[in-house]
């Protein structure tokens with residue numbers, strides 16, 4: 001059975017990777033599908049995110065990376081996948097995820113949503129949090145797959161001149177960064 005793991009992955013976190021690894025043990029094939037969403041201003045392009053996911057999942061032989069636009073269920077049917085895989089972190093995820101699952105069910109009877117409870121150590125983790133920490137000059141190496149961290153540091157260094165934190169030192173924030181940057185959720 002094929003499963004689609006749809007999402008924004010801007011960027012992929014260790015929480016996402018945990019779902020992909022566990023999904024790859026449950027399903028014959030897991031297709032990680034990056035949504036091409038013209039309504040969002042992401043930090044990374046779709047091509048960059050796909051590349052990051054590929055570099056993070058190279059050890060998993062039954063994982064494929066793709067992108068899609070439009071409805072997830074339409075893409076799932078096109079790929080002949082009957083399962084949408086989603087991670088559940090905390091209770092607050094549940095409402096939105098259940099709404100999505102029910103909506104998708106009204107769009108396609110054949111496509112089932114399967115939830116995997118994200119492991120405890122990643123239950124607090126989100127792409128937005130990673131971007132906020134990196135934006136403020138903090139370390140994110142322990143939150144994202146190893147090949148992805150340098151991309152994030154580089155990206156913020158490009159946007160604003162920051163000192164890239166060293167492995168074992170507390171980063172020095174050279175000046176406060178309070179402006180809205182691509183890929184960040186606007187406050188409020």
Ligand code: PNS
Nearest residue numbers: 006007008009035070071072073100103
């Ligand atoms: O990583 P995200 O941003 O939580 O992923 C959300 C995603 C991509 C799974 C969701 O927004 C989605 O499925 N979008 C495609 C449009 C769609 O199918 N909408 C109807 C179902 S809610």
